[in-house]
Amino acid sequence: MKIALIGYGNIANALVNGMISSEKILLTDDLYIFHNNKEKIYQHDKCTFMRSGEKCAHSFDIIFLCVKPNDIESAINGNLELFIDNQIVVSVAAGIKIKTIKNLIKRDSGVVRAMPNLCAVFNESITGFCSDNNVGDNKKKHIEGIFRSIGYVREIKEEEMDSFTALFGSGPAYIMYFIESLMKCESFDSIDEEDKSLLILNLLSSTSKMLLVTENINDLRKKVTSKGGTTEAAIKLFEDKDFMKIVRDAIQKATKRSLEMSK
Ligand SMILES: NC(=O)c1ccc[n+]([C@@H]2O[C@H](COP(=O)([O-])OP(=O)(O)OC[C@H]3O[C@@H](n4cnc5c(N)ncnc54)[C@H](OP(=O)(O)O)[C@@H]3O)[C@@H](O)[C@H]2O)c1
Structure with missing residues (x-):
């Protein structure tokens, strides 16, 4: 299979590394990367790097769109010749609907919309994806396998994309916020701040x-x-302040914001 990626930032890098490290995918695949960097010369024995918009003689089975949502239109229009019928186009752009991608590529192709998260960089992403009816089971499995190479993956409905984004896309930042809150608590003569931060991170990983x-x-x-113990004293305060409702409300707000942004 020939696979192209348009855009070579955080997510594209994670996908390429994931695909290369899970060799079973690359044994049969050919990877082309269309990037936007005028100064840098990229080299990798398993990928071919091309400038975005550069003429390419190959046709691709799968094209990944890995640019920011605001760059989707120009990335598609600037590489329009890459888009052909019966191809699969996978977009990771937050908030951009399948219908929008289909209208832009103007081809009879299958479109997959995926939402990885920040942890993709460490191959620990939680990715949700949905697709239109033009994506057959085999292609879907292949794409699922590619996202599995950067972490966990679940198929969801497109209507669930906003709540998935609110919970799992923004999720790492909520955990960071809670950790930051713990880091601001208490101080010890015997433990310096750096060490205290490390211990709190260990608290998180061992509890997980x-x-x-x-x-x-x-x-x-x-x-x-x-x-009557210490934990109960703290939990009681969380409950009195309805901490769980605060979390629920915050995630609903994020879902609403994702919905607004995708209009
Ligand atoms: N990072 C995350 O945690 C995360 C999570 C979920 C979803 N996403 C989605 O993933 C997408 C990519 O995010 P990212 O964090 O990887 O962004 P990024 O690091 O900024 O990468 C995007 C890359 O696309 C390039 N680009 C822009 N226009 C282009 C064009 N016409 N042709 C080729 N390349 C082009 C940019 O290059 P220049 O800067 O040189 O223009 C940049 O290198 C976004 O749509 C985002 O919504 C990201």
């Missing part, structure tokens, strides 16, 4: 590891919250 093998988080949390 434990939760991944825990059947019911609520049960476990109740078990470790002794009556």
